[in-house]
Amino acid sequence: MSIIEKGQVMTANRLRDGDAVFLTRSGEWSEKVDDAVLALEPLAVTALEARAAKDVEATLVTGQYLIKAERLDGKIRAIEMRERMRTTGPTVRLDLGKQADGTAGAFAAVEA
């Protein structure tokens, strides 16, 4: 049986183009939330914050913050509606944003 794990994901905007990105296990930033590392414990969260702060310093990303998320079968979904929209795109223009670029999270889509 699949279990849902709950934790936090680090997100930010890529500095040069403003794209919403998510911090992965390897320390890269991906446009796709499914690639993100889900921090399940406080120590892991601290590590995410440290890594993000470093990349802000290195002018890669800006505006970093943690979002509550859950993972099922390797796919990640943000809990709050606002953050879910950050991972998919505007609900009123399904032809724009990650949902159109193929970089939206693949977890069950939020009801429009």
Added chain:
Amino acid sequence: MYRYDEFDHKFVAERTAQFRDQAARRLSGEITEDEFRPLRLMNGLYLQLHAYMLRVAIPYGTLSGKQMRQLAYIADKYDRGYGHFTTRQNIQYNWIKLEDTADILQALADVEMHAIQTSGNCIRNVTTDHWAGAAADELADPRPIAELIRQWSSLHPEFSFLPRKFKVAITGAPHDRAAVKVHDIGLRMHKNDAGAIGWEVMVGGGQGRTPMIAVTVRDFLPEKEVIPYLEAIMRVYNLFGRRDNKYKARIKILVHELGAEKFKSEVEAEYARHPAQSTEVDERELARISAYFKAPAYEKLSRFAPHFEEAKRANPEFARWAKNNLAAHLVDGYTIVNISLKPEGGIPGDATGEQMRVMSTLAELYSFDELRVSHAQNIVLAHVKLEDAFAVWEALVASDMAAANYGLIGDIIACPGLDYCALATARSIPVAQAISRKFANVATQEHYGAVKLNISGCINACGHHHVGHIGILGLDKKGEEFYQITLGGSSSENASIGTILGPGFAAHEVPDAIETILNTYVKLRTSGEEFLHTYRRLGPAPFKEALYAAA
């Protein structure tokens, strides 16, 4: 309309170079985000939910066909092929890259435009009546003074780090279409017995968390004193406006906390202490600007337009659009065309690059090459011959801009909301779309008559819901979107803030709630009485009862 001289050109060129340098220094790490943020905001660049958003200034909402075409070019080349016209007569692009922004500012400078001070704690776009220069009730065109204030406020060294944003609106007509009473400074034109122009100066209006109506500090300020007097107001605000709490930092809070009389005396004391040395140059500059706003070369036409009348007889769709979307022009044979950017089920205020190009062509052919953006997120062609109205309409039909809902329930004003905006607490656009679809039938809309519906996706009230006849505020209740309805707001010269009717509604309940409100109005109105009037006569009670009485 105003045209840049060599000085204006040089100014925006240098400003663009300055931003290019600032962006480069940000990308190299020389300045931090905290340091860069106010600098990029003062060039209109926000960081939002999905990408950067750029807000381009359309000074007092007036632009030429060429400028509108350039906005279309920018939408196509640097964004996703569309732009959003805002409640402050500007345009926003939602998918901008920082690395492209200096090039976009250059493209704007090439057509005498910019994004200066469309955000940040500084003086923002000066807005005015979208029918300026064309409406019959106008005393005089308010745009020359708007342009004077625009220049004076641009990169003002003393007032670029205010406690908070600062918005100015101006009306040249007694019937206020510019919402001056809910702006930080509102100016209303008056004429004395000698026919000289003076300005009523109002301070401390605003919406957001704490909506307030402005107070009058001067009844009749001679025009030549406008700039030095505004300086006195700004200096008092800059020195004494609160900086301890972002939500109490607008000038309306200062006016409220000091009291109108004390605030006024502070301004007068400052004005007396530091008067302008001379206003001759201000007067000269205003006269120079005014020359750009002379009446266009109208033809001498009859009030009766046979082609127009015949077209209405032959085409009921056109007749309907003409009835709702055309407004009386001060010159015989001309009309004001209001292009609705609220198609059925559409996103209020959005236009594609192609639609912008169509509007440019229409302006060039039929309206002396001038367009206006209204704070209701529509576009105006202010000087169209009645005889050309049918041709204009046909072109609008072909590009899905012929919704005959101007000023009716389908003419919804909505902020971008949670779909785009990092500040929002709820989505606004889907609610607008649902209401628009519910009332798609124009005959139904006409049945309800003139009514302003405003939707804001958060308490910052960028949708101006406080001054909607019907206002909707989107909030978050335990992770669910939740909508509060207010009634009885108005942004006219008889301004009022709407009152909350009662508990809020889930998104899917809102369209029915609006219908209940409108049907209640129809049941209770006297012959020819408009919605706001009925509400003011009867108060919220009958509407509350209709909405909340047990089923």
Added chain:
Amino acid sequence: MPLLKNNAFVSDEWTTLDDEAVLPEGGKIIVSFTRLAKDWDTLAKFPGVLGVKLANTDKIDSLAPYLSQVAIIVLAFPAFTDGRAYSLARGLRLDGYRGELRAEGNLLPDQLQYMHQVGFDSFIVNDRFPLQSWQAASHQMSLAYQRGLFRVAGEGEVWSQRHQGFAPWEEQPHAG
């Protein structure tokens, strides 16, 4: 912290004194406004040169009696986004103050022109930015729409240039 004046880093001739510190025999000293007002009887007899440092919540009206007695006024920018000092500076210049006006805080080169224009002469700045950054920033905009502000060489007023032949706004000459 470097002192920027006339587009160069210069040495500071002034000494800032704590409220409790003993007065030196002479020299150029800066005291807080609190001390200036409280100890005026003593300070008025100081053989050296006096300066005062204002908090940006001090009202310049209260400074009026001392304006001609001080050769430097230091205004603080607690955060570079706190713009009160621009109006304090402007007010002081409009009131006729002709001494040196100094800005202190976490200032950005991007503010330099604004600060010059409202009447500042010198700046205690963060050593993060090299001199070239300050120099480059000092003339990024060669035009301003506002009248009656202070200009460095090469800076123009748009309205005045459009309408020549009218009495120019008289700038009070001042130190620096």
